[in-house]
Amino acid sequence: MIFLKQISINTIEELRTAIQTAIELEHSTIPPYLTANFTLSNTGNDAISNVISSVVGEEMLHLSIACNLLNAIGGSPILNQPEFIPKYPGPLPGGVDTGLIVPLEKFSVELVSDVFMSIEEPEKPIHINALTGAEGSMTIGQFYQKISEKLIFFEKEAEKSGQTIFTGDPDKQLIYPKFFPEKLLYPIKGLDAALNAITIIVDQGEGTGTDPFVNPDDSAVEEPAHYYRFQEIVKGKSLVRDSSGGYSYSGSPVAFDPKSVPNMKANPKMADFPVNSLAYQYSKLFNFTYTSLLNCLHLAFNGQPEKMDDAMGLMFSLRLYAGKLLATPYPNCPGYVAGPSFEFVANEEVPKEGNPFMEKAFFKANSLVTKISVSDIEKSKDFYVNLLGFTEDERYRINAGGNFGNESYVQLNLLKGGQNIVTLGLYKDISQPFAPAPQNGTVPSFIVEDIETTLKIFQKEKIKIDSQDGQIIVSNTSDQGYVDRFFFFRDPDNNSFVIRENMTYTN
Amino acid sequence: MSYLNSPRLTFSGLFQADPSTVNNDPTHFNNETFKPSFQKMQEGKNANGWWNPEGTGNWRFLNCEVKSVTYLDGTSTTNEADDPVLSMSIMDSGTKVAGKIVDLDTQQQMVSALWGLVVRLVSGEKEILKADYEVASFTNIWMSRAPALSGDTTAAAIYQSVLKNIHWDIDNSDSRFLKELYLLGRYQLSIQFTVDLYDMDHTSPQFTIGRITGSIAPQYSEPSFFTIGRPLFPQTSKVNYANAIVDLEQKAVVLDLANSFPVNPDGNLLNNSNLSLAVLDSSDNNKPIEIGVIDFQDPGWYSVKSGIMSFPLADKLELVENNPLIILDQNNNVLLKESLEYVCADKFVFYLNPGESCEVEFYATSLGKPLGNRTIELQLNASQFGPTPPQVGWPESALSFPETVTLDDAGKAKVTIIAGDPGNPRGYIDGQVYGIAYNLSTDLFSNCNPSNFISILVFDKVPEDKIANPTWDDIQPIMQQYANLYPLMSKGIFNLADKEVVDANAEILKFVFGKDKTDPNYMPATRDLSRDKSAMILNYLNSVLNQAAPNDSVTFKKL
Incomplete structure (x- = not known):
């Protein structure tokens, strides 16, 4: 279970800060969920992928709701800053430092049971009460509960003087009926709409406390809350209502086949890839696309709702670059592939890296020829050709003095399947074998x-x-x-x- | 006024072009004979899906920095301390997907266009200007740019277009250059760049990346896609076309050699001996009179100045206004020579559906001045297209246009080209590609710059009832073709050949198929879907959505 730091909300400004934290928190779950989901692409694990996708879609919804809420009370959501993205692995925004550490890694059942389910775990009042007292922390449910209470409190206070805290520009309220049903994402223009919106977030995430399925008012289709949906992956079966009125994980299979899942190295960082590598190129393009997405969402939630269309395109583009990363070997790490790192790439970081073209221009070797010092060309050639299987490339031969004297040269290739894989150049520049034999x-x-x-x-x-x-x-x-x-x-x-x-x- | 005038900035760096290459082979469009191996990377002699089967179609600027500015008064600087714009970068969009590089057709791949590209000038996180790049195709492609390399890496080409819908944020700027640029280019800018040394080796860290250098300046009273000037034609097979203008304000020749001389794989000139720009004096037996030295020893001639050089004329202005320019090497061999009479179409690539027409604007000049009252001849010519099969450029009856057109006093002429229904002559590829060669009636097309050529893709017609009430069987072959040709899309996002997938994602597919073609999110990225088939697909998706429950739950959960 996630524990957030206790916060105090004494002013409307502090309430806005808390809702900004809510936006960051809702966003912070998306990179780890998406990363796991990207690794399931084309692996025959569609049932699991659909579960994760459905949760990601709802996290996007929650982020949108939280932005509408902040706009409604006169705040301005901020999504286009480097600090908006948490560090992975690390605690989630607003979380206590000793709490859950969330990584970016490939899909595994353990990742779901140990991390994803912890993120979404509903409050269990009895032992939660004990913990909150001890650590000065609260659950996500309690966090939203507090926001709800303060919304009510400040609105009632405002009403006394004939005012309202819902002073935001209604044009900044974002709806997107193409994808989010209007009963779930709607303009927040008053207290009732605000409280209902928070209920949707909490219900979809944690359930109602009495029913693992989301209240039909808060959902487009009948579905379990996130915690129970993730549990389907762990149990290997979907959650169904029993005839007895209870619930069990006995529905359609949600089985995991790890065979084709790419072996992504956990928690990759763009800076860990050599600048002159394909992994770096793809990582930068992924991160640039991700940064563009945050920039675009920032505009969408700050008065340009039509930018949501562009955001959709960027989300798909992100998938394509993730696919390229997951098909690219992790440099210097045999057996592993690269993966998405979800890092903010500032404008100036894109161009200010020097011009790798020059690097490429000066050093782009096609093959390596290793020069070997020998004392007797013919004796050495016999060794390399007859014992090791090299063949001479006579085009390069230099027969000094007609008897392979000093500064003679013979170039030898080792072929495999018609391709040259090793080239040695025997060069006579010593008069006798190295003695004693060199040890380094x-x-x-x-x-x-x-x-x-x-x-x-x-x-x-x-x-x-x-x-x-x-x-x-x-x-x-x-x-x-x-x-x-x-x-x-x-x-x-x-x-x-x-x-x-x-x-x-x-x- | 265009990219060779002042004020102008030059920039250089890298670009990425990531086209999908499965569709480079026309026979891969045939669903009947398509094999899964066509989606794989080429291996040795097996071409498979060519060199980048999983391309995204993206085209973008990488590491592009402003390198020099030339002010309205003709003075230049490269020093950041002189002008803050010299610390800025040229980038594409930071809030939407990358622009796309798109072939007109699998059988006309030599006019690839940039669609949906945004061009920005940025200073840190601040956008100084942001504009839409008008769709433009490359031209003057030169396959001998880097003769030591192979494949497309040997090539260079230029893109010229205009920037529109410009957002400026220069209120707090103390850049003299930006103030001048805004003054003259507030509504429209000219942008031109040269691309070369493209890396098509999928094992290279620079895979899909190449070198770019270019110029941005105010645009008005000029064609959008080329600059009226003093066209220089190669006189040996080792060099390529160049252009120049005579800037009357500056009393100078401004010469662009960015795409004219061969380079080594490291980007440096094969031969960096200085050359001579001269004018042929007709009053003295066409004796060459030197205007200035082309300083190829200057290491910044390409990456800093974008291959653009200015030569003050002083007392030679009148001579240059009335006589052709030439470029000579140190042994007085003529490398390039101005073409005395020149005609060029502005926009030269078109898509037409049956019943649609397009207008081609021609400009004819002699020594940079309008060449009026002359005749242009036009004729169908498919010789630049391929590979074949299927056969290109027929039936000829699907395209109608006049065989000649007369230039007015201003050296301008317009020709309307009307498309009929080609009637599916290529079978498995929609429509047909047509080429129209043009030349002054006093000249031959074979003497002209072969890039001065019009390419048109004419789509097939679909019966009205099919468009109105399509079934899955009607759209399946189209969707199967896209699934075959774009494995990144079909494996990474949607398998369009699967009815279940299409139906389940009808909302998002309607959204992308319904976008404006200039939107970078438009689908198909290849922009080769006809009006009729597009309508048919949208009608199919609408019928799925009408049958489905409201708020189809799959849509926003397929992220």
């Missing part, structure tokens, strides 16, 4: 699929292989639990190479 310095690694087989062949061919305390194959484990195994070998001049079998995950 640059060491190219050949990645193989089966290190044991390679080792057997090398041993049979009597290739010089390093060992440490009698051990030939050694291994490293990365911080994330990936293991790779490798051994060192030498060419005739004691140049060092590695044979490596890549990354298995052992955790």
Whole structure:
């Protein structure tokens, strides 16, 4: 359950501040829900995705209602500032610091049960009372309850002098009947409309306390409140009314098939991606689109309601960029893909990054040729060609003095399926093998699929292989639990190479 | 007045063009033979869905900064301390989706247009100006710009258009440039830019990104999509068309070479030897008289000055007004030479439905002055279109226009082109593409700039009763084609080939199919849906909505 910091509302200005917090709070649930939902796209998990989508749609509704409410009492919603977006992972806006930490991560049943359901958990009076007293906190339900009470209080006070707190410009009230039924999103012009609007938010989120289904007055279709809707995912079945009058999770299946869900690295940040990577490009475009969406919503709720049309387009555009991110490997993190980070990108951040074109222009390598110092070109060539399977690219040959003397050069390719994958350039610039054999310095690694087989062949061919305390194959484990195994070998001049079998995950 | 006049600003940086490429192959429009592999990235020799099957269609400015300003009096600066506009950026919209890059047709991909683009000049979070870019197609595409590269990365092209619906916020600005720009360009600005070095390697971090440099200046008393001036024609295969104006206020030639010389993959000129701008003196055996040195040694000639150079004329003004310009290399080889008589259509790309017509405006000039009382010849010419099959440019009867038109005293002429019903000559592709070549009757089209050419897509007609009462079977083939050709949309958002999906999302689909074509949210992003089929789809969606319960719950929950 989410606990918000206790707030005091003694003035109409403080009431406006509280409603601005409500707007931020309603918004803050959307990035984590959407992120999880994006990872379900085209994975055969439509039933779960539909549940999350329906909650996201209602969070958008709640945000819209809260904006109408703030406009109604003469405030101005702010959505176009960097601070509007909470930090993920982190507490939700207005939340106590020790409370629930909300991440941006791929869908999992645990994410729903541990985080999403906690966000939407209804108040359970008995143990809530104990907790609120202890921590100076309140639930979301209590938070809206307080806003309702203060609306009543200030309006009654205003009425005494023949005035009203509902002084906002009615033209700023947003309705959008194309998508939000008018009984749910309507102009708030007085106290009754305001209180009813808050009831809709709380009822859709938490239920009424006596019925897990949303009161039909507060919904377009019969559906459980968010908490119980998420529970459907955890239980694997939709919630239905029993013939006995009770409820059970025994309806249509809401099963999870994790097979195709992209392995998104949790809580990505644009700054974590190398600037010169596709992940960075897509992350920036996603975030720019998201920032544009917030800018657009800000206009829509500040006197230009027609901008909602543009906002719809941006929401779809966001999905497309999320899809691109989730299909892009996370740089330097094998096994993971990038994902949406929902960060504010200020105008000036878009252009002020220098011009990566120049970077590209100066260094956009197509392949790598590694120069190897050798003392005897022909002997080395024999080693690389006959033992390791390289072929010479004779176009590059320099036969100094006709006998492969000093400064001679032979370029060798290692082909796989007709494609060149490794190029070495043997260059005679030493007169005898390195002695003693160097123990550090640059060491190219050949990645193989089966290190044991390679080792057997090398041993049979009597290739010089390093060992440490009698051990030939050694291994490293990365911080994330990936293991790779490798051994060192030498060419005739004691140049060092590695044979490596890549990354298995052992955790 | 247009982008070559002063006051003007230049900008440079990067752009992104992210077209979907499944529709680059005309045969992919055939639903009967479409294969799932056509939605995949090309692999080796297997073209599949070409190089960007999951393109969004988006086109946007990236990292574009203002680099120089030239004031009304002709003086220039690049120093931020002189003018705050030099610290500002050129961006597209920050409150709606990106503009779209759109081919006219799968068989005419050489006039790709920008739709729904917003252009902004921003200072931090402040929008100094925001305007709508009038839909414009690129022209003067040059496939030998970066000869060391391959594919579309070798190409450069220019876009020229106007900015309208301009919102200004310069009250608190102390920029001399912005005050001058507002004074002369308050209602309309000219914008022109050159794009090149486009990256089509999907493994590159710069994938779908290229280089851009351009200019913005007041626009009035000029065509929208080209500048009347002193057109320079290439005299060798190594260079490309250029344009120049004689600015009588400044008594100077202003020359634009941004799209005229080949570059290395790093963006620098293949040959940065200085050249010479000269005028041929007809009173002295056409002897070249140098006007000035084209300073290619200046590293900022492209990225800072956008390839635009100004040459004071002093006592040579009259000479230049009456004689053609040439560009010479250091060995006095002629690289570019002014075309003495020139005709160009302003807007040159059109969509027509049966019964509709369009008007093409021609401007003819000689040495920058109106060339009146001459005749323009027009003829159908589909030679620039393809790949085929299906066959392009027929039946010829679907298009009617005069074979000749006479230019008035001001060197202007208008031609009306009327479309009939092509009658579905291409089968699986709607309508037909037509090209109209034009030239002065004293010239041949083959001597003209081949980009001075009119491209028209004429859509098929759909019977009235089908439009009025469509069934799913009527719209299914159209929807199937979109689902096939735009996998990002069909996999990422809506599978339009699925009746259940279409019906369940009828409200949002009606919303996007019903948008104005210039709105960046308009669907289909490819803008290749005919009036009749669009009406048919909207009528279908309306019938679904009329049958459904009010407030179809799926709509706002499909976010």
